[in-house]
Amino acid sequence: xxxxxxxxxxxxxxxxxxxxxxxxxxxxxxxxxxxxxxxxxxxxxxxxxxxxxxxxxxxx
Numbered sequence: 244x245x246x247x248x249x250x251x252x253x254x255x256x257x258x259x260x261x262x263x264x265x266x267x268x269x270x271x272x273x274x275x276x277x278x279x280x281x282x283x284x285x286x287x288x289x290x291x292x293x294x295x296x297x298x299x300x301x302x303x
Contacts, residue, residue, distance in 0.1 A: 250284060251296035259287040259294050
């Protein structure tokens with residue numbers, strides 16, 4: 244079985260890029276209900292920084 248690698252170079256199954264590439268729409272919906280962070284690399288938004296490769300705070 245091949246390991247999936249996150250765009251930040253590590254094996255992060257809960258990162259947005261991995262969830263998107265694996266078609267995990269239900270998991271994505273759960274972690275994007277009230278986004279407070281965005282990924283500096285791809286622009287994805289998430290509730291928690293832990294779900295992004297290069298998290299930055301959404302200022303608002």
